[in-house]
Amino acid sequence: MTLELRTAGESHGPALVAIVSGLPSGLVIDRAAVDADLARRQEGYGRSPRQRIERDQVEVLAGLRHGRTLGTPLALVVGNRDHANWEWGMSPWPPEGEPHGKGTKPVTLPRPGHADLAGTQKHGFDDVRNTLERASARQTAVIVAAGAVAKAFLRGLGMAVESRVVELGDIDAARAERDTVGGVVEGRARGVPPGLGSYASRDERLDARLAAAVMGIQAVKGVEIGEGFALARLRGSEAHDEIQPGLRRASNRAGGIEGGVSNGEEIVVRAAMKPLPTLMRPLHSVDLATGEPADAHVERSDVAAVEALAVVVEAAVAFELARAAREKLGGDAMVDVLAAHRAYLERIEWTATSP
Numbered sequence: 001m002t003l004e005l006r007t008a009g010e011s012h013g014p015a016l017v018a019i020v021s022g023l024p025s026g027l028v029i030d031r032a033a034v035d036a037d038l039a040r041r042q043e044g045y046g047r048s049p050r051q052r053i054e055r056d057q058v059e060v061l062a063g064l065r066h067g068r069t070l071g072t073p074l075a076l077v078v079g080n081r082d083h084a085n086w087e088w089g090m091s092p093w094p095p096e097g098e099p100h101g102k103g104t105k106p107v108t109l110p111r112p113g114h115a116d117l118a119g120t121q122k123h124g125f126d127d128v129r130n131t132l133e134r135a136s137a138r139q140t141a142v143i144v145a146a147g148a149v150a151k152a153f154l155r156g157l158g159m160a161v162e163s164r165v166v167e168l169g170d171i172d173a174a175r176a177e178r179d180t181v182g183g184v185v186e187g188r189a190r191g192v193p194p195g196l197g198s199y200a201s202r203d204e205r206l207d208a209r210l211a212a213a214v215m216g217i218q219a220v221k222g223v224e225i226g227e228g229f230a231l232a233r234l235r236g237s238e239a240h241d242e243i244q245p246g247l248r249r250a251s252n253r254a255g256g257i258e259g260g261v262s263n264g265e266e267i268v269v270r271a272a273m274k275p276l277p278t279l280m281r282p283l284h285s286v287d288l289a290t291g292e293p294a295d296a297h298v299e300r301s302d303v304a305a306v307e308a309l310a311v312v313v314e315a316a317v318a319f320e321l322a323r324a325a326r327e328k329l330g331g332d333a334m335v336d337v338l339a340a341h342r343a344y345l346e347r348i349e350w351t352a353t354s355p
């Protein structure tokens with residue numbers, strides 16, 4: 001039994017969609033909690049005026065009845081209110097009538113740092129918009145919705161995931177200079193028992209899975225677990241977390257994972273976000289229509305989205321932990337999952353510290 005997430009949706013298309021399969025039946029989903037996470041993702045300082053247009057709220061099209069999962073694929077939808085301004089330009093079907101609104105003219109000026117150039121070469125498009133619409137971080141809205149569902153599942157098992165910004169450049173200075181900044185965010189998971197993930201194969205290692213999930217978020221260029229890169233500069237005697245009676249650790253430099261398996265300590269995942277590539281003072285590029293040097297495409301964008309990234313990392317970490325817990329505990333119904341969880345904690349004589 002495994003949990004899977006698929007998403008679809010273009011930034012200025014009609015809506016974003018997520019399908020979450022592999023949830024047990026009987027999990028209570030609180031719509032307000034999902035919407036609260038969606039709102040948190042939109043709130044950060046430095047976001048584009050787009051966030052004044054969007055008011056992200058989740059709709060559910062399948063898999064839920066009266067607020068409880070049915071054990072069938074859960075279909076989550078977050079609409080793009082901005083689509084109203086792009087109706088012709090982003091029409092899924094051949095548009096009717098005269099071109100109007102945004103997105104009617106092809107984009108031919110790829111932005112360095114975005115998927116624009118490589119994506120357009122890969123597909124042979126003559127309009128960079130065909131690439132940038134899906135490459136946009138707008139789709140993280142449905143990742144957050146799916147993450148909120150994962151958090152509800154984890155909460156039942158005494159696990160909680162939180163996030164924060166650890167480092168952020170000077171946004172006001174960057175905005176004044178029509179530039180952008182990146183930063184570092186951290187996701188932390190409490191109440192995770194020892195034994196999620198596996199040392200047996202690389203694709204089962206919890207750290208590898210968390211890293212892949214977090215690296216899969218737009219603009220993330222680095223991921224570390226626990227002390228990560230800093231561990232490389234320490235001696236073994238300084239780097240590892242000594243085991244105390246009760247099988248707890250005196251420190252947590254490993255970030256809660258050893259050998260690809262959770263060890264019962266807090267899981268700590270950090271992500272480095274590059275400065276956003278859409279610059280109001282554009283970098284040099286080439287016009288793909290003429291082959292001549294030109295400035296990169298300028299499109300309304302954020303100065304920073306680091307606070308939003310924290311919320312998305314939280315969702316990605318929650319989803320991956322829920323997936324690992326689902327694999328470990330199995331069960332068709334939530335009561336089966338809870339019983340398996342209790343039995344496992346009893347067997348390893350583990351009492352979670354305050355989740």
Ligand code: EPS
Nearest residue numbers: 011048050135136137138299300301302
């Ligand atoms: C994004 C560019 C901007 C951001 C967008 C991500 O889009 P727009 O040009 O429509 O303002 O606002 O993020 C969101 C829309 C969102 O909801 O997070 C990009 O190129 O990745």
